[in-house]
Amino acid sequence: MKKTAAFLTLGCKVNTYETEAMRGMFEAAGYEIVDFKELADVYVINTCTVTNIADRKSRQMLHQAKKRNPKAIIAAVGCYVQAAEQELLADSAVDIVVGNNKKSDIVTMVERFYMSKHKEELVTDINRENEYEELHVITTMEKTRAFIKIQDGCNRFCSYCIIPYVRGRVRSRGMDDILSEITSLTKKGYKEFVLTGIHISSYGTDFTEFIHEKDGNEDIDDDKTRIPLAQLILLISQIPGIERIRLGSLEPGIITEDFVNAVSGVEQFCPHFHLSLQSGSDTVLKRMNRKYTAREYFDKVELLKKFFEQPAFTTDVIVGFPGETHEEFEETLDFVKKIGFSQIHVFKYSKRAGTKAANMSGQISEEIKGIRSNKLITIANKMSKEYKSSFMGKIEKILIEEDLMIDGRTYQVGHNERYLKMAINCDENLSNQIVNAKVTSYLKDDILLCEITH
Structure with a gap:
């Protein structure tokens, strides 16, 4: 039976990218990826430390994962690790502590923990790092x-x-x-x-x-x-x-x-x-x-x-x-x-x-x-x-990303080049296609309603 791994990203889009890369590493190593809210053998929390509130959220999520499955391996990675290394090393809920520029070693550290059952740590002086850590994504959670x-x-x-x-x-x-x-x-x-x-x-x-x-x-x-x-x-x-x-x-x-x-x-x-x-x-x-x-x-x-x-x-x-x-x-x-x-x-x-x-x-x-x-x-x-x-009546190029149910009706929704959210009502599945559509009105305060033009 495959081991399972779950991931949670806190903070910025850089963290999102790095989590996707780590997820790909675990998949390549034979792990089955499950939702963070499910029972998993390994939980990886990519932490944030931009504010004191972010620190608290990082700690909460680490402890929440351990509470969900006390037998699971809990890995804290990223920015909060760099800021609170000693605190995390002393935290019994955390099994693996990985700082920035070392996320590519996460699978090796998990496998090593399975063998030794001893806390694993890899945190360097980030101010002395001068090499970019090469991480790669194979797919992402977004489709377009x-x-x-x-x-x-x-x-x-x-x-x-x-x-x-x-x-x-x-x-x-x-x-x-x-x-x-x-x-x-x-x-x-x-x-x-x-x-x-x-x-x-x-x-x-x-x-x-x-x-x-x-x-x-x-x-x-x-x-x-x-x-x-x-x-x-x-x-x-x-x-x-x-x-x-x-x-x-x-x-x-x-x-x-x-x-x-x-x-x-x-x-x-x-x-x-x-x-x-x-x-x-x-x-x-x-x-x-x-x-x-x-x-x-x-x-x-x-x-x-x-x-x-x-x-x-x-x-x-x-x-x-x-x-x-x-x-x-x-x-x-x-x-x-x-x-x-x-x-x-x-x-x-x-x-x-x-x-x-x-x-x-x-x-x-x-x-x-x-x-x-x-x-x-x-x-x-x-x-x-x-x-x-100011875009009312204009024809815009919309990259269709998802379906949304609004007031009982399904709309296909995406963004134009200027990152305005736009929706069309169309029976044809246009997912991941760029369509030309005329802006006609507001569907919601944050979504413009459009009609496809031919």
């Missing part, structure tokens, strides 16, 4: 879109962020390896690829041929002829079967005339830009160590508008950062209105032990953070509705 990890680590050290300490420095994946994986997935029917990483704007800056004589903490800007991320996008676009190329979160610094000119010429490139903002106040940005001003951010948006029609801008904003005054918060409100985002992810600042911001004076009360968050969310929802409404 695949997330492709292209780099790991971050050199930015924003004052509120723990990630550089648990993911280490920038390490880029070789282009040939990326192209090989994407080629394999296109042959299995995947049409859209999302390039993801911890800081994809830094992709390739650690390659010998691209190293500049400049501070590693500065934004990428002046390699006029060879921008690694742009080169990668151009190479991916040449793979047969590629319909869409989408980018994960970007830093404003990579948006230069050369970069935008290069990617705007790629037919499959999606004009959907998640440009991390965090605050629209220059004084708050400086305390955050974000290395750009609101004016510079605005100029990047204007540059993208020159090259793309109706580009979608999404972002993250933190409210209640230490010392944030009423005036600074109002600056952020004014700035987001000026940009006109299609979506804003609003976060109330959460103190994270081990970061500079955790020790800053002027910590904001939860009550004030809540008021500011609600105010920004209201504005964000209004902007999102305005952006969606």
Whole structure:
């Protein structure tokens, strides 16, 4: 009888990719994969440590798995492991502790535990790691879109962020390896690829041929002829079967005339830009160590508008950062209105032990953070509705991803190139196909209803 393994991903899309890779390793080793809520012989929890709440969730899921099957092997892997190694080694509910850049050893460690019954540990000093850990996905849980990890680590050290300490420095994946994986997935029917990483704007800056004589903490800007991320996008676009190329979160610094000119010429490139903002106040940005001003951010948006029609801008904003005054918060409100985002992810600042911001004076009360968050969310929802409404009557290309039952009727739902959710009512099964459809109305607040055009 096959041994069974179950997986749980906490946190970001990079973790999702890594979990898919580990799942593939267990399948190749002969394990049967079951749902995390089922009884399994092995539970692998890919943890997150971006906030104290994420730490608590990671601990809860590890203990929940052990409670579900006390005889199971419980493996904690990833970011929380890097931040709380000693705590996990002392935790009787956890059998295997694997840090970042060592996930490729997970199956070997499980098999070794079966033999020894002794706690297994593999956690290195991530800040000394300089090689990208090669992981590969064979299939993903999604059937139409695949997330492709292209780099790991971050050199930015924003004052509120723990990630550089648990993911280490920038390490880029070789282009040939990326192209090989994407080629394999296109042959299995995947049409859209999302390039993801911890800081994809830094992709390739650690390659010998691209190293500049400049501070590693500065934004990428002046390699006029060879921008690694742009080169990668151009190479991916040449793979047969590629319909869409989408980018994960970007830093404003990579948006230069050369970069935008290069990617705007790629037919499959999606004009959907998640440009991390965090605050629209220059004084708050400086305390955050974000290395750009609101004016510079605005100029990047204007540059993208020159090259793309109706580009979608999404972002993250933190409210209640230490010392944030009423005036600074109002600056952020004014700035987001000026940009006109299609979506804003609003976060109330959460103190994270081990970061500079955790020790800053002027910590904001939860009550004030809540008021500011609600105010920004209201504005964000209004902007999102305005952006969606601008597509009324237009013909859009929709990649059909799933069926949804809404008000007793089944719709086929997917996204357009700007990542707006759209639905059609059609008897023909159009799963994993790109269809042209005219936007007619709202099906729900977050879904546009469309009619197929011929």
